[in-house]
Amino acid sequence: MKNALVRLGRLTESFFAEAGGIFILLGQILRFSTRLYKDRSLFIEQCVSVGLNSVPIVLLVGVFTGAVSAWQTNYQIEGYIPIRYLGLGTFKAVIIELGPVLSALIIAGRVGASIAAELGSMKVTEQIDALESLAINSVRYLAAPRFYASVFMMPILVIFADFIAIIGALMTATLLLGIPSATFFSEIPKFFWIWDIFAGEIKALIFGGTTALIGCYIGFKTEGGAEGVGRSTIRSFVLSSILILVFDYILATIFF
Amino acid sequence: MIEISDLTKSFNDKPVLRGVNLSIKSGESVVIIGRSGCGKSVLLKMMTMLLPPDSGRILIDGEDITLMDDQNLYRVRRKIGVLFQGAALFDSMTVQENITLGLREHTDLSETELRRIAEERLELVSLPGILDLKPAELSGGMKKRVGLARAIAMDPKYVLYDEPTTGLDPISADAINNLIISLNEKLKVTTIVVTHDMVSANKIADRIIMLHRGVNFFEGTPEQVKNAEDEVVRQFIEGKADGPIKQVIVKEQPREWWRGKRF
Ligand SMILES: Nc1ncnc2c1ncn2[C@@H]1O[C@H](COP(=O)(O)OP(=O)(O)OP(=O)(O)O)[C@@H](O)[C@H]1O
Ligand SMILES: [Mg+2]
Numbered sequence: 319m320k321n322a323l324v325r326l327g328r329l330t331e332s333f334f335a336e337a338g339g340i341f342i343l344l345g346q347i348l349r350f351s352t353r354l355y356k357d358r359s360l361f362i363e364q365c366v367s368v369g370l371n372s373v374p375i376v377l378l379v380g381v382f383t384g385a386v387s388a389w390q391t392n393y394q395i396e397g398y399i400p401i402r403y404l405g406l407g408t409f410k411a412v413i414i415e416l417g418p419v420l421s422a423l424i425i426a427g428r429v430g431a432s433i434a435a436e437l438g439s440m441k442v443t444e445q446i447d448a449l450e451s452l453a454i455n456s457v458r459y460l461a462a463p464r465f466y467a468s469v470f471m472m473p474i475l476v477i478f479a480d481f482i483a484i485i486g487a488l489m490t491a492t493l494l495l496g497i498p499s500a501t502f503f504s505e506i507p508k509f510f511w512i513w514d515i516f517a518g519e520i521k522a523l524i525f526g527g528t529t530a531l532i533g534c535y536i537g538f539k540t541e542g543g544a545e546g547v548g549r550s551t552i553r554s555f556v557l558s559s560i561l562i563l564v565f566d567y568i569l570a571t572i573f574f
Numbered sequence: 575m576i577e578i579s580d581l582t583k584s585f586n587d588k589p590v591l592r593g594v595n596l597s598i599k600s601g602e603s604v605v606i607i608g609r610s611g612c613g614k615s616v617l618l619k620m621m622t623m624l625l626p627p628d629s630g631r632i633l634i635d636g637e638d639i640t641l642m643d644d645q646n647l648y649r650v651r652r653k654i655g656v657l658f659q660g661a662a663l664f665d666s667m668t669v670q671e672n673i674t675l676g677l678r679e680h681t682d683l684s685e686t687e688l689r690r691i692a693e694e695r696l697e698l699v700s701l702p703g704i705l706d707l708k709p710a711e712l713s714g715g716m717k718k719r720v721g722l723a724r725a726i727a728m729d730p731k732y733v734l735y736d737e738p739t740t741g742l743d744p745i746s747a748d749a750i751n752n753l754i755i756s757l758n759e760k761l762k763v764t765t766i767v768v769t770h771d772m773v774s775a776n777k778i779a780d781r782i783i784m785l786h787r788g789v790n791f792f793e794g795t796p797e798q799v800k801n802a803e804d805e806v807v808r809q810f811i812e813g814k815a816d817g818p819i820k821q822v823i824v825k826e827q828p829r830e831w832w833r834g835k836r837f
Contacts, residue, residue: 440664443660444658444659444660445663445665447619447662448656448658448663448664448724449664450622450651451651451654451655451656452651452724453648453649453651453652453676453679453680454675454676454679455644455648
């Protein structure tokens with residue numbers, strides 16, 4: 319019993335230590351926002367690797383998300399709600415929820431884990447020490463460009479995902495469910511709020527930042543050779559996915 | 575001038591350094607020897623605050639780096655070149671980018687000037703013509719020498735070499751020894767070398783310091799070390815398994831169950 323309490327105590331302590339460490343890293347990264355222009359080549363390099371290279375997978379996920387939502391919405395509302403609301407329902411679900419969250423989860427797997435693996439292997443092979451010994455701040459040189467690139471690219475990726483998802487939904491509606499496209503779009507203008515898109519984009523921005531921040535933090539903390547790098551990769555994906563879902567809930571309660 | 579006093583460092587309650595005191599004058603060439611695992615690399619890392627000490631002071635040109643803010647620490651680090659034991663080359667960059675990264679970040683030199691400096695440094699470590707290779711394409715000894723070229727790229731006042739000749743053939747090793755000596759003599763670079771190679775130690779050192787049991791156990795000129803009567807020192811330089819330095823059986827640290835499975 320006493321042992322369990324000691325363990326619980328340690329667990330709590332380490333939780334707060336980790337959370338504190340993450341906030342300190344975030345603070346340092348935000349301080350380096352002033353250096354962003356000078357370090358733009360690093361930033362652009364990361365935008366390509368975070369953003370451009372993620373476009374295919376995000377589009378693929380987007381089109382299926384849209385198609386499935388349309389199909390499911392049709393099944394749910396059939397017989398209760400006029401079919402002309404199908405387009406609206408799908409549209410809102412995609413813009414507010416599915417686009418940002420599913421894209422963010424994909425990015426947590428693709429980008430967050432790769433940040434953790436890359437920085438982690440730099441850590442265990444002393445490359446981060448080498449950088450610091452050249453009087454180059456590793457947070458500025460490695461973490462800041464990755465963080466700002468994710469924050470910047472995530473909303474753009476989500477726009478792509480939303481757009482292609484609507485197309486997927488439209489295809490399902492017209493080709494499989496036999497709903498004319500005019501009916502699909504009929505109710506959208508009446509209930510369309512710019513606020514919905516804005517909320518989705520805010521979510522994307524926060525999810526992108528979270529993923530990169532966690533990836534960098536866990537990467538910098540990596541210890542113990544190749545095994546440690548593997549552990550960091552998994553941890554980064556698990557922790558960012560959890561945080562994305564938690565933040566999604568919190569943001570939903572704030573926004574709506 | 576580097577002055578280190580009462581420096582201690584433990585890892586997981588296991589003391590590695592228990593109170594190291596060193597004073598290294600500008601222009602001096604000091605070799606640190608000691609058994610594998612006695613904390614030589616740890617000591618070098620603390621000299622640039624890559625690892626924070628548990629207690630003690632490290633003065634570089636009179637400034638205590640253990641108390642410094644980042645900005646001042648980076649200013650001091652620019653005076654110090656470091657060759658890491660495992661070379662620690664940036665594997666996403668070419669050899670030339672590795673060597674010139676510091677200059678690229680801290681100066682406004684043009685690409686042609688950077689390339690010229692990289693070429694020149696590579697010639698010094700007798701590796702001309704590999705500017706555009708990636709570290710993965712180099713042998714272990716070549717990596718070491720590129721690491722050395724990077725360490726001296728910014729014309730540092732101090733250079734810390736962690737085992738500069740380990741893994742090199744005798745001819746390259748001697749060339750590196752000569753390079754270290756000529757940097758020290760011609761450019762007045764203060765030199766601190768960690769090595770197991772007694773030939774190289776005797777050739778380079780003004781003074782040899784032996785680390786043992788977490789303290790600076792013995793100091794003297796190569797001559798004094800050769801004639802030392804202390805049994806620990808004798809055993810080390812003669813390289814015998816039997817003697818006062820015992821094989822230390824390293825006990826497995828108890829692992830807390832929650833380590834490594836927090837998420
Ligand atoms: N990051 C670390 N975490 C835990 N223990 C460490 C760490 N770094 C070093 N140690 C421990 O400190 C001790 C000294 O290590 P160090 O690398 O300084 O040895 P060394 O004298 O350089 O040995 P070698 O000649 O083999 O390079 C070792 O016992 C090592 O286990
Ligand atoms: Mg070592």
